[in-house]
Amino acid sequence: MATVAALAVDGEDLVDPGMPDAAALPDAAALVARAHAMIPVLRARSAQCIAERDVPAQSIADMQAAGFFRILQPRRWGGYEMHPNVFYDCQKALAQGCMSTGWMYGVVGCHPYEIALFHEEAQAEVWGDDPATLVSSSYQPVGKVTVVDGGFRLSGRWGFSTGSVHCQWVVLGALVPPAEPGGAPDMRAFLLPRSDYMIDRESWRVFGLQGTGSHDVIVDDVFVPDYRTHRSVDGFLCTNPGQETNPGPLYTLPxxxxxxxxxxxxxxxxxxxxxxxxxxxxxxxxxxxxxxxxxxxxxxxxxxxxxxxxxxxxxxxxxxxxxxxxxxxxxxxxxxxxxxxxxxxxxxxxxxxxxxxxxxxxxxxxxxxxxxxxxxxxxxxxxxxxxxxxxxxxxxxxxxxxxxxxxxxxxxxxx
Incomplete structure (x- = not known):
């Protein structure tokens, strides 16, 4: 099985320097070349990926070392804050080796973008101790929400949380009940740490994309502070609270x-x-x-x-x-x-x-x-x-x- 060292491109070590300074950012072409270098490696691991119904941990480690998960992450949190086409070019290459791996990377790899749209306090909780922290999701609005002082109580079972076993946080969709009778519910994404939910690893048994690890996530009446929610309307209007501390053009996109x-x-x-x-x-x-x-x-x-x-x-x-x-x-x-x-x-x-x-x-x-x-x-x-x-x-x-x-x-x- 290939290692990170075997994936060097033109003599360049794939280990991410982890430096947010612009001068230390990897070249976009080099990142895409790293992804193309992984095609035969991922192809060789594809049978394992499908059989285990999850992307192999070694593949996650290789993608972390190559810096792929940092492409859409703010520089101030150790990311690269690059043009989205760099992200999608890497995803296409990874998926050519193994589409399950490419799908998982696309979903998990785009979440640093959304975390950058949350309140600053939420960003600090996710990345403050470890900028390499990964986040999964399921936006199905199936959760039960109760409004309480300072936030919400959340319960439910969400399907399709791609890459969840490799992630330390999850973003879950749910409708906040209207404040007034007859009002419209407020669609939000709720951010939870790994200690607040369970993963049903037997739930993902499908005929294709078997290796994405899109398992069910179960939440049993946990508290989610208001600052760890992202309103759908803010995403639509591009008025996200995270734009105050991440003011770059990238984070003004819908x-x-x-x-x-x-x-x-x-x-x-x-x-x-x-x-x-x-x-x-x-x-x-x-x-x-x-x-x-x-x-x-x-x-x-x-x-x-x-x-x-x-x-x-x-x-x-x-x-x-x-x-x-x-x-x-x-x-x-x-x-x-x-x-x-x-x-x-x-x-x-x-x-x-x-x-x-x-x-x-x-x-x-x-x-x-x-x-x-x-x-x-x-x-x-x-x-x-x-x-x-x-x-x-x-x-x-x-x-x-x-x-x-x-x-x-x-x-x-x-x-």
Whole structure:
């Protein structure tokens, strides 16, 4: 099994210097190169990841040492505070080696961004003793909330807390009851330390993305102070309390735009792995029934070409999206709602489009592709599992996309 030392790029040691000074920040290209260097390592560990239903601890340690979890973390807390495209480029590469690992990295790795939006006191509790602290989440609004002096009492069971066994904190979604009869509930994210919740490690048994470790989290009537909550409306309006101490342009972006891409971008790596597998099968397969080589099949070649071209197209859309968002942020401009609804729709479409592209290849690869040992099967399963996430359903975004064009206010404010 490869170690961190084996992942050196151009002689560069992958151990993170842990220094927030701008002069000590790693080069963005070097970080992405580190992620690409991990592709064969993660591919070799993928069977272990799937069998154990969790990303191996060694992979977490390697990603920590490489600095990947610090990309969206504030510099003042030991992070790199980099352009989001650096984060997504790393995620794509990791997912090419193992989509479960890339998915887990996307979810856990984007949480430093949200923690930076919490009150300063919450940030200090998470990172004050250890800037390498990791946070998992589940935003399903299923918790029971009672308002008490200074905060809330929280109980419930949340599913899909990706990477939870590797994390020391969790962010959980719940609705705060309205203060007045007939009023609207207040959607919030509640931040809890590991001592306040349990993890059901037997709950995650699925057909794809098996290795993400998206276990259930159980909370039994714990106190959460008000400062350890993040209001959904603040994320939508970009009026988060953490912006007072993290005033950089990065943290003025709508939180939803960052998170929703974290659960669609792993699909790029999965699709790339599937395309590589299809090309390899096509290069070597000769039908035992017809005697014809697959590399001469025009329909298969067309399916592979279509997948290759459209993945590149979607990658370019992702890159341009965050270049545009960051341009608005640097100029101190509000991002037009028409753009926010369009970018949300684009993100929601990615996983389903890529799953369809891989479907088209799999059905043309014959019996060779149906074995579980085939390199195309796991990414195919992973892509179809990724479609189930609510953020990856474009039907949830169509009304607001058209409404944005017409200048109407959105119905779903996670934008």
């Amino acid at each position: 939180w939803a735009q960052v998170f929703m891409r974290s659960v669609s971008t792993a699909a790029f790596g999965g699709a790339r792995a599937a395309i590589d597998a299809a090309i390899d099968i096509a290069q070597n397969r000769v039908s035992t029934n017809t005697g014809k080589p697959s590399k001469s099949d025009p329909f298969l070649l067309a399916a592979i070409a279509k997948a290759h071209a459209q993945v590149i197209e979607m990658e370019q859309t992702l890159r341009l999206t965050f270049d545009d968002l960051m341009d608005h942020a640097r100029r101190g401009e509000a991002i037009p709602m028409e753009k926010r609804t369009l970018y949300a729709y684009n993100s929601s479409s990615v996983v389903r489009r890529m799953a369809d592209l891989v479907d088209d290849m799999v059905q043309l690869l014959g019996g060779r592709a149906i074995y579980m040992t085939s390199a195309i099967i796991q990414p195919w399963l992973d892509l179809h599992a990724g479609r189930a996430h609510v953020a990856n359903d474009p039907a949830n975004r169509t009304q607001d996309l058209i409404g944005g064009i017409l200048g109407e206010q959105p119905t779903f404010t996670f934008l």
